Amino acid sequence: MKKFLKLSVYALCVVFLFSSCSKKERSATTGWKYNDQKWGGFEKLDYKGQEAGPNLVLIEGGTFTMGVTGEDVTFEWNNVSRRVTVSSFYMDETEVSNIDYREYTFWLSRNLRNSYPEIYNDALPDTLVWREELAFNEPLVQTYFRHPAFDDYPVVGVSWEQAEQYSQWRTDRVNEMLLIEEGILNQNQGNDNPELFNTGAYLAGHYTGNVRKNLKDLTTGEERPVRFEDGIMLPDYRLPTEAEWEYAALGLKGNLLSEKDEIISDRRIYPWNGNNMRYQKRDKQQGRMLANFKRGQGDYMGIAGNLNDNASFPAPVRSFMPNDYGLYNMAGNVNEWVADVYRPLTSITLRDVENHDLNPYRGGVFEELILDADGRPVDDLDSLGRLRRRPMRDADVSDRENFKRGEVFDYLDGDEQSNAYYDFRKHTMISDSTRVYKGGSWADRAYWLSPGTRRFKEQTRSDRNLGFRCAMIRVGGVSGNNEKGGNHFDVKQKRKRKRRF
Secondary structure (H helix, E strand, O other), X not given: OHHXXXXXXXXXXXXXXXXXXXXXXXXXXXXXXXXXXXXXOOOOOOOOOOOOOOOEEEEOOEEEXXXXXXXXXXXXXXXXXXXXXXOOEEEEOOOOEHHHHHHHHHHHHHHXXXXXXXXXXXXXXXXXXXXXXXXXXXXXXXXXOOOXXXXXXXXXXXXXXXXXXXXXXXXXXXXXXXXXXXXXXXXXXXOOOOOOOOHHHXXXXXXXXXXXXXXXXXXXXXXXXXXXXXXXXXXXXXXXXXXXHHHHHHOHHHHEOOOOOOOEOOOOOOOOOOOOOEOOOOXXXXXXEOOOOOOEOOEOOEEOOEEOOOOOOOOOOOOOOOOOOOOOOOOOOOEEEEEEEOOOEOOOOOOOOXXXXXXXXXXXXXXXXXXXXXXXXXXXXXXXXXXXEEEOOHHHHOOXXXXXXXXXXXXXXXXXXXXXXXXXOOOEOOOOOEEEEEOOOOXXXXXXXXXXXXXXXXXXXXXXXXXXXXXXXXXXXXXXXOOOEOOEOOXXXXXXXXXXX
């Protein structure tokens, strides 16, 4: 009898479970059922939240004081302090390494070298950055980028433009991998393949590819490709903005007095507390160097038998202690490109842009897709399988209220609305193609390791002490998936997908 009752209770639970699962969720405003072909097939996902892509770490946003945090020993005053807010985003845990970048050039060689050799050649790092007239660095010209001994070292000799191209390529490879693992596409090893996967082209319907099985279209009952609204594909990899990079480097969340307070105990000069370059706590790590930098004239790594940083040139990307966000080498090792066009940020230049205190960024040109007569992206893809875009002209945005310019390199700082003027190579080395880099390097003194310091270089140039890392926007909840953030709670994040990275 007891056994019969247990079976009956179990059966009732199963029936209740299936009946509750089969109940369709309805629109709160129309009452129509979601995800039901009979009711039109409008889809609504129980979305768990954005996954962190390979090597990415979530940087929870917030407000901070951006700019110099110590004495301006160069007396340039090009980064005055001001309070800004940065939205949550993702950033690479490490600098992009040689093995990472060689994977990129390998893919270009396999798929494009025969048909578009210039694309492959343009992507190669400049290994001659190691050459000097009065130094014996010639072995590094041959070995640093290609020898396996340097696989985990940061790639250098890469220009800002090359870093941008790598970021775009990485977006496509990660999204292609996600579609393969979801069972949508078959693996495509490629060999000078005429149809290359590109995220934008795929979403616009201009990529058919090697499809394994598409998703079911609840509108027609047939199959359809993945849409961005399905939440499978990730946003673009890109270079971080200067504000994002500086915020992530400081890692000020480590100085919160408590989780319940909005009080930071102390500002930071470096990505760690204090002004010392060695670990101070009394444990087995005490005395360890916190970064790879030039300690003094002719002193790049200390004395044999007790080397201070174990690297006369760059060190592996996971060397030294990470900061409070878990990011390695946000000070020292190599400088890093950021997205911004360089302008000296003084109290005068900030006067007209002081209201741009949420995600500040000086970019370049707004772009738009080239559309056909039906308003769809043209199917004339470029050599990398990407949709074609064109710069927006001022005439294209004349009826806009939120922005009036298509090209904004000089907006309120060098244009006809400001008092500044940049005459490149005559009175200044600053141009519309001059980009910011930050962080200090193995060849720099400790001053440049402060995240508030900044320098600039033409976006087509590179250096032996200059690399990069990528970032990505955070969509949705700012505090991560299924986490409590401040007074806000995300309650409907139920989509179950396996963790890949």
